[in-house]
Amino acid sequence: MASGRDRRRTVIVAGLAVLAVLVAATGFGAWYGSDQAVKVVRYGTSNTRVLAVRDDLVTLELTHESGKPGTYWLEWSGSYSMLGDVVSRAPGRVTREVLRGPIPSVGTPGYFGNVPPGDPQVAWGIGFSEIMVPTELGPAPAWYVPGTGGTWVVAVHGQNGRRKAELKILPVVHELALPFLDISYRNDEGAPPSPDGLLHLGASEWRDLEAALRQARTMGARRFILYGTSMGGQLVGQFLSRSPLANLVDRVILDAPMIDVRMTAEQSVRKYHLPAFMAALSDQVVQWRTGIDPDTLSLIRHPPAVRPPLLLIHTVPDAEHPIQEARDLAAAGGRLGWRIQFEPFAQGEHTEAWNVDRTRYDRLVRDFLSPAGGRPG
Structure with missing residues (x-):
């Protein structure tokens, strides 16, 4: 018959085993959460x-x-x-x-x-050339569609995306005869990898956007309109915060942008039905793996130094970047005197506002890109 001491030992061992399992599960969940933020992913071809x-x-x-x-x-x-x-x-x-x-x-x-196939010619029958942008890590490819005038539209795709994701806006841009540059950045297919092989959520990638604008200036560009989707929105925000070229930006269009990395992590935790504290743990692992502090990547709490007129588009059901990010940014804009035109779409998943209502989307972009668009009345 087991003694009281033996029973206590058994309870302690069992408790330690349960604790070890919980710690391991928590660690795995935090690492998995960080992977969703910074791991480079290539997708399959059939669904x-x-x-x-x-x-x-x-x-x-x-x-x-x-x-x-x-x-x-x-x-x-x-x-x-x-x-x-x-x-x-x-x-x-x-x-x-x-x-x-x-x-x-x-x-x-x-x-x-939900994104156009191929390149500008394949997707829309619009002629283009491919140029190489000299970034600090090596050459990165970009699609260039010529237009008239010195104001260029420069498009920046999102996390683990491709340049073709930005082609939804091209028919309107081409109709307005604006030059269009659709860039790639570190870790994209055909672009150089980052030194650690990980995404940095815009904290490093913005320098590749800056390199693209420098290249555009050698080709005749004088002013810029930036178009960013998903994580591309955070690249644009970091560029406006840190680049000496930020004052050359006239207007910005963001579609379902990553506005606040902490809020995005919290959304991911809800999406996968994980405990709420996992968001903070995942952010901590992201910081450990990349050296960046995700808490600083908030355009709400740390608004960019340069704040051009902004057209902010976001679908309400977005499960990747919650609509609350956009609402909070619009509210912050009101307090800062930052002109933000916030346009929520009642339907559509992440970056699918164009897909669910192309007519409205194109009209909003066309009006905003017109000569008087985005400027105070």
């Missing part, structure tokens, strides 16, 4: 399949992506189609209209996504 085609209609396997309302693209084997809104649904199936491009064959696996 649905073509089940049937008829005339200009295509029926896809129903997935979370393929069933979303709005305008999207299907890419497969080097081809693509622009697809319109949902025409009909059936169990496991969704039918959409083909707006542009070829009709895929039945059985084709494809990638259903």
